[in-house]
Amino acid sequence: MQEEYLKDLNDVQHKAVTSINGPSLVIAGAGSGKTRVLTYRIAYLLSKGNDPRSILSLTFTNKAAKEMKERIGQLVGFEVARKLWMGTFHSIFSKILRREADKLGYSSNFTIYDTQDSKSLVKSIIKEMKLDDQTYKVNEVYGRISSSKNNLVTARAYVTNDQIMKIDAMNRKPKIADIYKLYALRCKKADAMDFDDLLLNTNILFRDFPEVLKKYQDSFRYILVDEYQDTNYAQYLIVKKLAAHHKNVCVVGDDAQSIYSFRGAKIENILNFRNDYPGYNIFKLEQNYRSTQNIVNAANSLIIKNKDQIKKKVWSANDTGTKIQVLEASTDNEEGFLVAGAINDTIYREQVQYRDIAILYRTNAQSRIFEEALRKKNIPYKVFGSLSFYQRKEIKDLLSYCRLTVNPNDTEALKRVINYPARGIGNTTQGRIEEYANLHDVSMWEIVSQPDEYPVELNAGVKKKLVAFSNLIKSFQSLLAETDAYELANHIANASGILEDLHFKNTPENLSKYENLQELLNSIKEFTDNRAEDEVKSLDYYLENVALLTDADNEKEEDINKVSIMTIHASKGLEFDYVFIAGLEEELFPSRMSITLPQDLEEERRLFYVAITRARKQATLSYAYTRYKWGTPSNCSPSRFIEEIDPAFIELPDKEEKNAMPRFQRKSYGVSGGSNGNPNHFEKTGNATTVNPGLQRKLTKLKTASAKAAENDSPFEVSDPDILEKGMTVEHQRFGTGTIASIEGNSPNKKATVIFNGAGQKQLLLKFAKLKIIN
DNA sequence: CTTGCAATGACTGAT
DNA sequence: TCATTGCAAG
Numbered sequence: 001m002q003e004e005y006l007k008d009l010n011d012v013q014h015k016a017v018t019s020i021n022g023p024s025l026v027i028a029g030a031g032s033g034k035t036r037v038l039t040y041r042i043a044y045l046l047s048k049g050n051d052p053r054s055i056l057s058l059t060f061t062n063k064a065a066k067e068m069k070e071r072i073g074q075l076v077g078f079e080v081a082r083k084l085w086m087g088t089f090h091s092i093f094s095k096i097l098r099r100e101a102d103k104l105g106y107s108s109n110f111t112i113y114d115t116q117d118s119k120s121l122v123k124s125i126i127k128e129m130k131l132d133d134q135t136y137k138v139n140e141v142y143g144r145i146s147s148s149k150n151n152l153v154t155a156r157a158y159v160t161n162d163q164i165m166k167i168d169a170m171n172r173k174p175k176i177a178d179i180y181k182l183y184a185l186r187c188k189k190a191d192a193m194d195f196d197d198l199l200l201n202t203n204i205l206f207r208d209f210p211e212v213l214k215k216y217q218d219s220f221r222y223i224l225v226d227e228y229q230d231t232n233y234a235q236y237l238i239v240k241k242l243a244a245h246h247k248n249v250c251v252v253g254d255d256a257q258s259i260y261s262f263r264g265a266k267i268e269n270i271l272n273f274r275n276d277y278p279g280y281n282i283f284k285l286e287q288n289y290r291s292t293q294n295i296v297n298a299a300n301s302l303i304i305k306n307k308d309q310i311k312k313k314v315w316s317a318n319d320t321g322t323k324i325q326v327l328e329a330s331t332d333n334e335e336g337f338l339v340a341g342a343i344n345d346t347i348y349r350e351q352v353q354y355r356d357i358a359i360l361y362r363t364n365a366q367s368r369i370f371e372e373a374l375r376k377k378n379i380p381y382k383v384f385g386s387l388s389f390y391q392r393k394e395i396k397d398l399l400s401y402c403r404l405t406v407n408p409n410d411t412e413a414l415k416r417v418i419n420y421p422a423r424g425i426g427n428t429t430q431g432r433i434e435e436y437a438n439l440h441d442v443s444m445w446e447i448v449s450q451p452d453e454y455p456v457e458l459n460a461g462v463k464k465k466l467v468a469f470s471n472l473i474k475s476f477q478s479l480l481a482e483t484d485a486y487e488l489a490n491h492i493a494n495a496s497g498i499l500e501d502l503h504f505k506n507t508p509e510n511l512s513k514y515e516n517l518q519e520l521l522n523s524i525k526e527f528t529d530n531r532a533e534d535e536v537k538s539l540d541y542y543l544e545n546v547a548l549l550t551d552a553d554n555e556k557e558e559d560i561n562k563v564s565i566m567t568i569h570a571s572k573g574l575e576f577d578y579v580f581i582a583g584l585e586e587e588l589f590p591s592r593m594s595i596t597l598p599q600d601l602e603e604e605r606r607l608f609y610v611a612i613t614r615a616r617k618q619a620t621l622s623y624a625y626t627r628y629k630w631g632t633p634s635n636c637s638p639s640r641f642i643e644e645i646d647p648a649f650i651e652l653p654d655k656e657e658k659n660a661m662p663r664f665q666r667k668s669y670g671v672s673g674g675s676n677g678n679p680n681h682f683e684k685t686g687n688a689t690t691v692n693p694g695l696q697r698k699l700t701k702l703k704t705a706s707a708k709a710a711e712n713d714s715p716f717e718v719s720d721p722d723i724l725e726k727g728m729t730v731e732h733q734r735f736g737t738g739t740i741a742s743i744e745g746n747s748p749n750k751k752a753t754v755i756f757n758g759a760g761q762k763q764l765l766l767k768f769a770k771l772k773i774i775n
Numbered sequence: 776c777t778t779g780c781a782a783t784g785a786c787t788g789a790t
Numbered sequence: 791t792c793a794t795t796g797c798a799a800g
Contacts, residue, residue, distance in 0.1 A: 061790085090790050115789075139785095195790055262788055365786055368791085385789080419776095426776045548790065569788050591787050607788085630785075631791045 003047055005040055005075060009033075016283040017041045020048070020222070023243075023277035024250040025270075029314035030299070030613035031290025031575070034252055038226060039068050041250065042084070043075040045222055052083035056220040056242070058235075060227040062088055063552040064573060082532075085220070089235050090195060091548050093202040096216070097193070098544065103209055104201055109406055109540050111192040112547035116391060117412040118142060118194045125182050128438060131175055144168075145180050149196035150232045150264030152203055155184040189443060190411045199234035206241050217245040227572075228253035228273075232264035240276060249277065255310050256303050259569060259607045261599075271310065286314050290575055290616055292321025294649050298619070299612045301646035306602045324612070324650040326642065327622035331633075332366075332583075335624040336373030339580050342620060343379055343563060346578050350617075354380055356577035358564040360611050362589040366582060370565050382559045384566035388551045394502070394513040395520050399546060401492045405476040406540045408445040418448070421501040424465050432456050445470070472496070485542035486525040493517060523554060568611045579615035581608075584623040585636040608641050 009017060013033055016026050017040045028034035038057070045055055059065040065087045073081035085092060094112065101108045113121070122145070123138045148158055158164055159177045168176050187194060193201060206213040223243050225231065228251035231239070243249035251273060258267040274280060288296050296316040303309070327342065329335035343357055359370050367383050374381045389395060397420060400413035408414070415434075419425045436456045437444045447454045449470035451463040458466070472495065479488050493499050499517065502510040528537045535541070552570075564576065583589055589608070594600035612619050621642060626633045642650070728740050 088790065198790085260788075260790095263790075363787055365791090388789090422777070424776065428776080550790075567788065588787095593787060628791075 003044065005043065008036070009040065010287060012283050012285055013037050013040075016285070017044050019281050019283075020045055020250075021248060023247055023273075023280040025273045025277075025280055025282045026250065026252040026285065027282065027310055027312060028252055028254050028285045029288060029312060030254065030257065030610070031288040031296075031316075032285035032314070033287075033289055034226075034254075034285065035064075035068065035071075035573075037285065038224060038252060039071045039075070041224065042068075042072050046072075046076045046080060050221065052080050053085065054219060054221040055084055055224070056092070056222070057084065057086040057224040058089055058092060058226065058239070059087065060230065060573065061552060062091060062549065064226065065091075066553075088548065089231075089238070090198050091545060093238065094193075094198050094544070094548070097198065097201055097205065100205055100209070100212055103212065104205060105188070106193070107191055107407075109191070111190065111403055111407050111410045111413070111543075112198070113187065113190075113192045113194040113412060114391070114547045115142075115195070116396070117192075118146075120412055120415075121186060122179065122183060124434070125179050125186070128435075129175065129179065129182070131179075135173060136175065136179070140173075141176055141179055144176050145183060146194075146196050147264055148180065149194075149200045150234050152200060152234055152237065154200070154204075155181040186411070189409065189441075191407050191409045192412070196234075199232075199238065202238055203234055203241075206238070213241060214245075217242055221246050221248060223249045225249070225251045226253070227257075229255050229258035229267055229270040230260040230263075230265040231269050233266060234264075236266065236269045243277075247277070255308075256306075256606055257572070257610050259572065259603060259610055261603055267308070271308065284312050286312055288314050288316040288613075289318070291316055291613060292318050292617060294321045294323050295612060295615050295619055298324050298645050298649035299609050301649060302605065302612070302641065302644050303609045305644055306605055307598075308602070322618050322651075324645060325618065325620040326651065326653050327620060328638075328653045329622060329624040330626065332369050332624045332627040333373075335582060335622050336369040339370065339582060339620075339622055340373040340377045340379060342580070343374070343578075344377060350578075352577055353561055354563045355561045357580070358566070358571065358574070358576040358578075358614065359580045359582060360566060360568045360571050360614065361582045362568060362591060362607075363583075364567060367565055370582070374563060374565075379563055380561070381563040381565055384551050384564065385570045389516070389519075389554055390546065390549055390551075392513075392516060394498070394516055398489070398493055398496075398498055398517060398520060399543070401473075401476070401496050401498070402489055402539055402543055404473055405480060405488075405492065406543055408449075408473065408477075409443045411444050414444055414448070417496070418469060421497040423469060425462065425469065429458065429462050429466075432458065449474075480538060480540065483539075484528045484537040485539040486521065486528045488539045489524045489542075490521055493521065568607050571614050572610060575614055575616055577615070577617045578620070579611070579618070580620045580622060581611045582622045583627075584621045584639040584642055585627065586639055588627070588636065589639055590641070605641065605644075 006014060006017065010033075013036065016024065016037050020041070026034070026037060028037070042055060042057060046052060057065070057068070059068065069081050069084065069086055072084070087095075097104070097106070098108045098110070101110060119138050119142050122142050123133075126133055126136050126138065126141065148154075148164070153161060153164065155177075158180050165174075165177065168174050187197065206216075220242055223239060223246075225239055230253070239249060239251075251270070253270050255267055255270050258265060258270070261267070274282075291299075293316045296314055300314060327335070327338045329338050339359060343359075346352060346357065347354070361367070361370075364385060371381065371383065390399075397417060400410075400416040403410045403413040404417065415430065418430065433444050433447050433456055436442075436454060437447055440454075442454070447456060448466045451458055451466050475495070476488065476492055479491065483491070499514065502514045502517070524542055527542050531537050531541075564571075564574075568581075587595070590601055590604035594604045623636070623638050623642075625636055627636050628634075642652070729737060
């Protein structure tokens with residue numbers, strides 16, 4: 001076999017690819033061809049005659065695994081690539097846990113609880129234990145449980161751990177140990193594992209069943225781990241155990257890009273690799289092929305402020321490029337307009353595609369502003385994350401019916417759908433069943449399916465309804481073996497009454513839910529169509545991984561050429577020609593939660609480093625002086641990170657000019673205090689006519705919009721839905737001019753009835769309709 | 776038991 | 791701003 005592709009590599013890369021024996025540490029600077037090294041290394045291993053089933057590659061996302069398999073397939077053939085063990089820790093080890101499930105007392109069909117399920121379970125336990133929900137906040141308790149699991153502290157170990165118990169006692173939350181215990185018990189009863197259990201239970205499996213560990217140790221001759229700097233203790237130990245026999249472990253990472261400590265990631269794992277694997281080889285990939293020199297230098301000048309790091313010198317031989325740009329805005333809304341305007345300019349000036357551009361921000365809450373601004377300028381965009389597709393109510397509802405069909409003990413799924421669509425099984429009934437079930441150690445399903453067998457106080461009518469519901473689920477179960485995933489899911493969507501319910505209440509919201517369900521069914525269809533002949537296509541197999549999927553795994557054809565907007569965390573591993581990094585303000589980025597502890601601040605700085613190094617050609621920063629938080633405006637100041645970049649590589653806004661411009665006058669408005677926190681500073685530029693005070697805010701918005709419209713000649717400037725009112729004359733791109741007859745609903749699903757002069761009466765969903773106000 | 780409305784409190788980050 | 795919760799009426 002020829003290894004032509006090795007010629008694409010530089011010296012270090014070449015060594016990293018071909019040094020296949022013994023432990024290797026690859027320190028891969030941003031943009032240094034890390035993915036190429038990983039794919040070529042695997043291809044190289046295969047070319048040396050290794051069985052693809054003996055190679056285990058752990059990636060950070062499913063998408064990365066999919067793309068890497070694709071590239072390896074191109075090099076060595078898809079039939080071979082398909083047999084590789086490649087995926088995220090969670091997906092690989094859930095597969096192994098299903099195989100070995102009986103050893104841990106689970107069935108191989110166990111459910112995976114996602115974060116929503118877990119939190120909802122924690123919540124009901126707090127209620128059941130009659131604890132004060134102000135002291136025991138769901139998020140905090142869940143966080144304690146989750147981080148315990150990531151550090152391999154089981155519920156039993158938790159109570160006996162003095163240090164942990166002392167912390168809980170000090171915080172006056174001594175019952176967390178009991179909540180954890182009950183939580184673990186309930187998960188087990190429900191035949192469910194949460195995300196953290198997938199790693200914890202793998203460790204337990206390997207600890208308690210040495211013969212199982214040995215089997216996998218022998219079978220995985222080569223182990224590769226991507227993004228090693230973001231592994232937590234549980235993941236670290238899995239790798240260590242599996243690699244103990246052959247010791248052919250290759251970890252790839254960049255300590256400068258460690259950004260997941262909140263998920264238990266330990267940067268020490270990569271820093272201590274030398275101690276864990278003596279006699280290791282180290283390869284430093286330092287040439288950045290992705291970005292311009294200015295971008296690389298700016299990023300270097302920033303990250304140098306961090307203390308703990310592995311020494312390396314990342315450099316670029318690309319063009320010098322432009323300096324980092326900075327956009328300064330007076331309000332968060334204006335920030336949106338400036339960025340959207342700059343995107344339009346870039347597209348026009350540089351002749352690039354929408355897909356070459358990304359907007360990155362620190363928190364999901366910032367997405368809304370950019371969605372609005374881009375929509376108004378008719379710039380197509382796609383949002384990653386926030387409320388992921390799979391977390392939407394309608395999607396979870398249908399999936400819960402499916403989960404219940406496969407595993408009737410899945411109590412979280414049962415509670416979700418037992419009364420949706422409404423079938424007269426209300427809170428009282430559910431509460432009684434749940435209480436009895438918890439007290440007597442039976443599952444809710446037991447009682448629901450045979451209410452006469454248990455002394456729960458239920459009247460005959462209710463019992464009838466319960467039996468009807470359980471018969472419905474049983475009818476689905478009977479179809480499990482004989483139908484494929486798509487047919488069954490489609491049947492469930494209809495027979496459960498979900499589709500009918502959405503259809504019956506014919507609102508724009510429900511229409512969009514209906515469409516989402518169709519999309520889910522389409523993706524299930526795709527799953528059944530894409531499975532190979534020898535793979536089972538039934539619903540239980542579809543459900544195995546669905547909890548582990550994210551938006552990125554569901555990318556649609558029509559979404560390819562759009563501006564990407566997402567959090568910096570979600571942008572990890574991606575790259576774009578032009579990157580806009582928004583909200584560079586103190587207490588937002590760096591986050592308010594991270595400014596006290598130095599190690600937290602260092603992680604924020606690494607996060608900023610990751611953001612800058614996503615850019616190939618140009619990075620633009622932006623910040624605002626007022627930003628709405630929880631619906632009230634608050635003052636902000638520019639982030640310290642901006643000053644930390646060496647001035648040689650950044651173009652700061654001109655202070656002189658800034659002060660001369662009334663538009664940027666600040667300090668005076670906003671913040672708490674007043675009854676009227678509205679920034680009225682646009683008054684200064686405007687040719688305002690006097691209006692009644694109630695309309696003041698709307699007018700301000702209107703002026704912002706039209707002022708911007710004059711500045712940027714976008715094809716069809718759209719008015720903010722919030723300023724539209726009954727009686728206004730508006731223009732629609734397709735229907736022409738008309739008058740608003742009425743406005744119903746609430747943002748973002750506000751709709752208007754408009755009587756158009758040519759096209760007659762139309763109902764328009766304002767978040768999509770492009771209406772321009774004529775007068 | 777269901778529905779609708781007012782009050783309330785949450786925003787880091789995500790497999 | 792938005793989703794969840796508590797309460798009153800049907």
